[in-house]
Amino acid sequence: MGFQGIGAAVRRKEDARFLSGSGHYTDDINRPGQLYASIRRADRPHARIVGIDTAAASAMPGVVAVYTGADLQADNVGGLPCGWQVKNKDGTPMAEPPHPVLAVGKVRHVGDPVAVAIAATRQQAKDAAEQLAITWQDLPAAGSIKDALAPGAALVHDDVPGNICYDWHLGDKAAVDAAFAAAARIVRLDLTNNRLIPNAMEPRAAVGEFDRATGEHTLYTTSQNPHVIRLLMGAFVLHLPESRLRVVAPDVGGGFGSKIYHYAEEAIVTWAAGKLARPVKWTAERTESFISDAHGRDHVSTAEMALDKDGNFLALHVKTLANMGAYLSTFAPCIPTYLYATLLAGVYKTPAIYAEVKAVFTNTVPVDAYRGAGRPEAAYLLERLVDVIARDTGIDKVTLRRRNFIPADAFPYHTPVALQYDSGNYQATLDAALKAADWSGFPARRAAAHVKGKLRGIGISTYIEACGIAPSAVVGSLGARAGLYEVANVRVHPTGGVSVFTGAHSHGQGHETTFAQIVSDQLGVPFDQVEVVHGDTAKIPFGMGTYGSRSLAVGGSAMMKAMDKIIAKGKRIAAHLMEASVEDIEFKSGTFSVAGTDKSKTLGEIALTAYVPHNYPIDELEPGLEExxxxxxxxxxFPAGCHVAEVEIDPDTGAASVVSFVAVDDVGRVINPMIVEGQVQGGVAQGIGQALLEGAVYDGNGQIVTGSMMDYTIPRADDLPSIKVGTETTLCTHNPLGVKGCGEVGAIGSPPAIVNAVVDALAEYDVRHIDMPLAPQKIWSIIRAGRPPMAAE
Amino acid sequence: MYDFTYQKPSSVADAAKLLSADAEAKALAGGMTLIPVLKQRLNKPSTLVDLAGTGLAGISVAGGKVRIGAMTTHAAVAGSAEVRKAIPALATLAGGIGDKEVRHRGTIGGSLANNDPTADYSAAALALGAAIVTNKRTIAADDYFQGMFTTALEPGELITAVEFPVPEKAAYTKFPNPASRYAIVGVFVAQGPSRGPSGVRVAVTGASESGVFRHKAMEAALAKSFSAAALADIATSAEGLNSDIHASAEYRAHLIGVMARRAVAAAG
Structure with a gap:
């Protein structure tokens, strides 16, 4: 067995289980006496519920119960809480309308849960839910930001005027105004960030169980953060103390953010299992996922950059309208504010920035974090704007970027939008990416494509993002209602094996491998003897879960701290055994030794002593080795990097395909290069999806048009090129591993690179900007408009 | 899925009897359309009559015709050396339907009986002048397709085989819907076996509100000169064409021209 510590491309431990079909997912869980829940959802975007007749459904075969919003209210079930409060420009809090578990009074989006039928079989539950007789009074709906802001627009929440959730700002308006007044040139770009539907491979599912003997509720759920679900559901919705509520998130098949939030179905099955004293299971069908999993993105923005005569960025003014959907999902308010506007400096030394963000309620599925969460929107806006500046000023797009980069010697660097970048080297990632992409050889490739009748373009993005979320005091001052630390428990067993209990949660990221590598490296324990445990509130002390590329930077750091404590305690035991002073004990590669002597004890020997403390400093030290x-x-x-895309367009059909993609990212120290490569490639695949293929469409009445994979285009293998991944490392300066995070960079850096490439390919058609997704028809329209009709043939 | 009765007869006659006896019964071929529809509860048949036991799968080539049994899967057609040799365009078309899983379940008879306006086989059947053989008669392709999801099949009538005359040359080109991968526009062109004005046939699928259709203007132009250039001046009206989020009627009209020219070029 070769080296398996930090930096080794160790194969993923968990894959044997996943690839052999032995994974254990929520829907694989079946409990004795289990019932099935089927949710009746609104089939219309906005309507008053005049009445629900449950009699016929309740009498159907196998039906055990039918519940509506009124039943939950009568039992004092609370609404779904929002975990972040954003304040308006004037300091008043955002509008935070109630988010009932089952609709009360009216429904606000297609998919809004109205009632639940619980029966002995899945089919019986579905039959009953379908038979519920609901009398509706349809209301006009606001299906988009534009509709919701129109004069006289329908109100999604009767007590939220103008459908405005908040009107927020960040930055120095006066400084920006002054810079604009003095600018040699101002470049403006209007753009949208298309709404995305996450589509994790595993649909959401939940199983509630109640133990009558102990009074304990258990929820098995497809979650990225079981402790957060326990906290939110226990404290705000079902009013259960932690001691009586266990939440288990077993193997989870992808999340991308959509499984962070506390969803209605989790509360429904937990509550109903208690009421009925029988387990209750719910599993989403894919069609339900489309209308009940939180969507992502959906911004409409205007960006203006003030420039001096040389193209130096003087000031940036951004106005963004962000779609919240019909209700505030768990972290929704912070996505277009603290995870978006704070990133608008990008990798540039723009001295003044002012951002205004209005969040808007619409009759659509709630919108929340989706892979990248706010940062892709910021990177896209900025990197498109920089390309448009290059186009409008005639300055080369690489030169323009280099000219405005924050220099490598300027760290730590305070941006005008509240962040302090600790480290980075943007010239280095740019240089490496240009080299890997053979940037200078592009004209020849364009000419060759032209001979084949294809339009070829090259695009670049130099992005930054913020992850490792987040310092609790900072986010608390910004409106977070929770701390964002992470927790690790490291248990060295008597025979020297190690179990690590982490509050982070793996749903595809490979934590069981990466974390085991860290532990193996630090404690000198063989990789195979390290077990990583996650996803169960009964096993793990606490945790805030996995999102925002935080598992390694925050969860891994917690593990390092716990291991420091293990080593410190081990040294005291070793000092006792070897009759030396603690200060003289050194620990390296799994061995405690007395400095300057040949005396040593292995970690295994120390562990055995800790659990069999016959010869032990029992007066000053507790037995055991667990911290x-x-x-x-x-x-x-602050991961950052440079992505370069090359596209070819078929001018006859308008179809664009990415033919080459290079990502060079600075993700800090790399623990497992193979996993980093996979994470970046997965992110880029989703970025290609956003840039070329995906886009949720609602019609003017608030009905979802892209309600299934027949209409919503998920990227497939044949939509993707071979994605070349490289890293250029500067270490994070403030965490013990020097890591930055790699889960989201692919989805953040790639969309602007691809759109820039398509715009470049269409240079002869005088295109300044095209909104995503760059579907064939859209490109064909541009080509057709740019040529006489016959010439287009 | 609603409850239904499942029957698996061992002969076409028995299958037809079951279907004739019950207007709410439905035939199940590969199920690649019907089963998703049932899962979404969009259809509520009393009985599913599974044709898997009726012995309708198989391919033979004789007398200038390729005969494909109704229950032959797309994968079997795509992988058949005989089909590949006789009508390579047909094998290529079958290999481009859906995905691998669909191709191993879906059947030619099921596809033609369903007559989805965006399906591929209908274009081949119409352009090659195929004969749809049923348990009661033989229907010319020109008479068979009667609008979207509508065919000349009568209650209790089952397709047993499809006979394709072997053309001199043929090709199929498809511009797929990026999401569903069904045809936004698919054009099948064929020349022969007979020569003259009726010897060239161009069938277009995916584009029209009324399903697969023959493009007579293109046929006339190609009969004079079977070349992509011959189609340069043939415009297609957007009137009556489908329009959705992926393709407007105008875009489809344009794509018909592009796909037709590419198909002609590919046919050689």
């Missing part, structure tokens, strides 16, 4: 650490990060981490 817990809570790690609160000192700052965000």
């Amino acid at each position: 817990t650490a809570f790690y609160d990060p000192k700052n965000f981490t």
Whole structure:
């Protein structure tokens, strides 16, 4: 067995289980006496519920119960809470309308849950839910930001005037105004960030169970953060103490953010299992996922950059309208504010920035974090704007970027939008990407494509993002209603094996491998003897879960701290055994030794002594070798990099395909290069999806048009090129591993690179900007408009 | 899925009897359309009559015709050396339907009986002048397709085989819907076996509100000169064409021209 510590491309431990079909997912869980829940959802975007007749459904075969919003209210079930409060420009809090578990009074989006039927079989539950007789009074709907802001628009919530959730700002308006007044040139770009539907491979599912003997409720759920679900559901919805509520998130088949939030179905099955004293299971069908999983993105923005005569960025003014959907999902308010506007400096030294963000309620599915969450929107806006500046000023797009980069010697660097970048080297990632992409050889490739009748373009993005979320005090001051530390418990067993209990959650990221590598490296324990446990509130002390590329930067750091404590305690035991002073004990590669002597004890020997303390400093030290650490990060981490895309367009059909993609990212120290490569490639695949293929469409009445994979285009293998991944490393300066995070960079850096490439390919058609997704018809329209009709043939 | 009765007869006659006896019964071929529809509860048949036991699968080539049994899967057609040799365009078309899983379940008879306006086989049947053989008669392709999801099949009538005359040359080109991969526009062109004005046939699928259709203007132009250039001046009206989020009627009209020219070029 070769080296398996930090930096080794160790094969993923968990894959044997996943690839052999032995994974254990929520829908694989079946409990004795289990019932099935089927949710009746609104089939219309906005309507008053005049009445629900449950009699016929209740009398159907196998039906055990039918519940509506009124039943939950009568039992004092609370609404779904929002975990972040954003304030308006004037300091008043955002509008935070109630989000009932089952609709009360009216429904606000297609998919809004109205009632639940619980029966002995899945089919019986479905039959009953379908038979519920609901009398509706349809209301006019606001299916888009534009509709919701129109004069006289329908109100999604009767007590939220103008459908405005908040009107927020960040930055120095006066400084920006002054810079604009003095600017040699102002370049403006209007753009949208298309709405996406996450589509994790595993649909959401939940199983509620109640133990009558102990009074304990258990929820098995497809979650990225079981402790957060326990906290939110226990404290706000079902009013259960932690001691009586266990939440288990077993193997989870992809999340991308959509499984962070506390969803109605989790509360429904937990509550109903208690009421009925029988397990209750719900599993989403894919069609339900489309209308009940939180969507992502959906911004309409205007960006203006003030420039001096040389193209130096002087000031940036951004106005964004962000779609919240019909209700506030768990973290929705912070996505278009603190995870978006704070990133608008990008990798540039723009001295003044002012951002205004209005969040808008619409009659659509709630919108929340989706892979990248706010940062893709910022990177897209900025990197498109920079390309448009290059086009409008005639300055080369690489030169323009280099000219405005924050220099490598300027760190730590305070941006005008509240962040302090700790480290980075943007010239280095740019240089490496240009080289890997053979940037200078592009004209020849364009000419060759032209001979084949194809239009070829090249695009670049130099992005930054913030992850390793997040310092609790900082986010608390910004409106977070929770701390964002992470927790690790490291248990060295008597025979020297190690179990690590982490509050982070793996749903595809490969934590069981990466974390085991860290532990193996730090404690000198063989990789195979390290077990990583996650996803169960009964096993793990606490945790905030996995999102925002935080698992390694925050969860890994907690593990390092816990291991420091293990080593410190081990040294005291070793000092006792070897009759030396603690200060003289050194620990390296799994061995405690006395400095300057040949005396040593292995970690295994120390562990055995800790659990069999016959010869032990029992008066000053407790037996056992197990430590817990809570790690609160000192700052965000700032992965950054350069992505280069090349596209070819078939001018006859308008179809664009990405023919080459290079990503060079600075993700800090790399623990497992193979996993980093996979994470980046997966992110880029989703970025290609956003740029070329995906886009949720609602019609003017608030009906979803892209309600299934027949209409919503998920990227497939044949839509993707071979994605070349490289890394250029500067270490994070404030966490013990020097890591920054790699889960989201692919989805953040790639969309602007691809759109820039398509715009470049269409240079002869005088295109300044095209909104995503760059579907064939859209490109064909541009080509057709740019040529006489016959010439287009 | 609603409850239904499942029957698996061992002969076409028995299958036809079951279907004739019950207007709410439905025939199940590969199920690649019907089963998703049932899962979404969009259809509520009393009985599913599974044709898998009726012995309708198989391919033979004789007398200038390729005969394909109704229950032959797309994968079997795509992988058949005989089909590949006789009508390579047909094998290529079958290999481009859906995905691998669909191609191993879906059947030619099921596809033609369903007559989805965006399906591929209908274009081949119409352009090659195929004969749809049923348990009661033989229907010329020109008479068979009667609008979207509508065919000349009568209650209790089952397709047993499809006979394709072997053309001199043929090709199929498809511009797929990026999401569903069904045809936004698919054009099948064929020349022969007979020569003269009726010897060239161009069938277009995916584009029209009324399903697969023959493009007579293109046929006339190609009969004079079977070349992509011959189609340069043939415009297609957008009137009556489908329009959705992926393709407007105008875009489809344009794509018909592009796909037709590419098909002609590919046919050689």
